[in-house]
Amino acid sequence: xxxxxxxxxxxxxxxVLERFTRMFIRLPSVQRLSFTTxxxxxxxxxxxxxxxxxLTASEQVTQSAVTQIVTKLERxxxxxxxxxxSDGRAVLVRVTAAGAAIVRGRRADRIAHLSELTDRLSPAExxxxxxxxxxxxxxxxxxxxxxxxxxxxxxxxxx
Amino acid sequence: xxxxxxxxxxxxxxxVLERFTRMFIRLPSVQRLSFTTxxxxxxxxxxxxxxxxxLTASEQVTQSAVTQIVTKLERxxxxxxxxxxSDGRAVLVRVTAAGAAIVRGRRADRIAHLSELTDRLSPAExxxxxxxxxxxxxxxxxxxxxxxxxxxxxxxxxx
DNA sequence: AGAAACTTAATAAGTTTCTGATACAGTCTG
DNA sequence: CAGACTGTATCAGAAACTTATTAAGTTTCT
Numbered sequence: 001x002x003x004x005x006x007x008x009x010x011x012x013x014x015x016v017l018e019r020f021t022r023m024f025i026r027l028p029s030v031q032r033l034s035f036t037t038x039x040x041x042x043x044x045x046x047x048x049x050x051x052x053x054x055l056t057a058s059e060q061v062t063q064s065a066v067t068q069i070v071t072k073l074e075r076x077x078x079x080x081x082x083x084x085x086s087d088g089r090a091v092l093v094r095v096t097a098a099g100a101a102i103v104r105g106r107r108a109d110r111i112a113h114l115s116e117l118t119d120r121l122s123p124a125e126x127x128x129x130x131x132x133x134x135x136x137x138x139x140x141x142x143x144x145x146x147x148x149x150x151x152x153x154x155x156x157x158x159x
Numbered sequence: 160x161x162x163x164x165x166x167x168x169x170x171x172x173x174x175v176l177e178r179f180t181r182m183f184i185r186l187p188s189v190q191r192l193s194f195t196t197x198x199x200x201x202x203x204x205x206x207x208x209x210x211x212x213x214l215t216a217s218e219q220v221t222q223s224a225v226t227q228i229v230t231k232l233e234r235x236x237x238x239x240x241x242x243x244x245s246d247g248r249a250v251l252v253r254v255t256a257a258g259a260a261i262v263r264g265r266r267a268d269r270i271a272h273l274s275e276l277t278d279r280l281s282p283a284e285x286x287x288x289x290x291x292x293x294x295x296x297x298x299x300x301x302x303x304x305x306x307x308x309x310x311x312x313x314x315x316x317x318x
Numbered sequence: 319a320g321a322a323a324c325t326t327a328a329t330a331a332g333t334t335t336c337t338g339a340t341a342c343a344g345t346c347t348g
Numbered sequence: 349c350a351g352a353c354t355g356t357a358t359c360a361g362a363a364a365c366t367t368a369t370t371a372a373g374t375t376t377c378t
Contacts, residue, residue, distance in 0.1 A: 007289070021183045062366060063326085129291045249354090
């Protein structure tokens with residue numbers, strides 16, 4: 001008998017991840033913040049202070065839109081603009097405590113929701129997911145490396 | 160010695176899934192379709208013909224916005240409106256071949272992108288992901304069941 | 319050093335997309 | 349069959365985004 005090699009079903013994986021994407025996006029927001037605005041906040045919380053240019057590269061909108069979003073977030077006390085010591089033209093944007101609290105609150109909601117779901121898995125299923133977590137982490141890291149190569153193209157997103 | 164039980168790290172899982180979400184959302188779109196518009200198209204392609212009300216429940220916008228989005232998609236030949244045989248007030252929206260082609264094209268891009276990434280995993284890592292796929296699938300199914308219970312509340316999304 | 323070329327962010331004006339309120343037609347209840 | 353409710357459309361206005369432009373700072377080249 002030849003050995004069975006269960007090859008990874010990428011189509012199925014894509015499908016599942018698409019469905020997680022919807023699940024995550026649907027999360028209600030307390031604040032009256034638009035999708036892109038929350039995304040900017042999330043990026044800043046995750047990656048630390050960034051210049052507007054770098055923020056623009058990581059979102060799906062123009063530099064002009066990012067400027068307007070940051071202005072709005074600043075008015076609401078969720079981010080702060082500061083000078084970039086290494087470049088007089090640039091602006092460094094950083095989240096405030098209030099801004100970080102919003103991102104972390106949303107993450108806590110997702111964790112709570114996922115916890116409820118994983119609680120219903122069998123121990124074997126939970127173990128399978130736990131065993132795959134390092135590999136999944138490596139996948140997103142590989143992606144980050146690759147998109148870091150080029151400047152990061154403009155795009156228009158959607159589910 | 161007591162047996163080591165590697166419990167599932169839900170926080171880590173949430174974090175990884177958040178990062179996949181960003182990766183998927185950033186995908187460039189050929190057409191000039193907004194985020195929500197693409198989402199509607201995706202929903203219709205995945206779930207089959209739906210009434211406007213049901214579409215509204217599954218997206219993060221008002222019924223008014225859904226009506227306008229469907230009107231725009233219909234003008235572009237990507238969906239078609241039809242009567243609901245079981246309810247004279249209702250409208251059944253279905254994707255056309257052109258609309259489905261767009262959704263499937265985007266999915267193909269995601270599959271291709273994920274394939275490139277999984278190619279770089281070790282065989283052991285690929286196997287771990289493959290082994291977890293059924294459990295991950297069950298997670299999204301559990302979610303669907305749960306959100307099917309209530310009517311599906313309105314929400315405002317973000318990453 | 320100084321001018322030309324480039325980068326960074328802000329602003330203005332216009333377009334698209336979304337919301338809230340309302341209207342209207344079809345369905346259900348008593 | 350009257351009143352209450354549901355499903356969709358329409359309209360006006362608000363919000364979010366785009367393109368084009370400008371001003372200020374930096375780099376490059378001579």
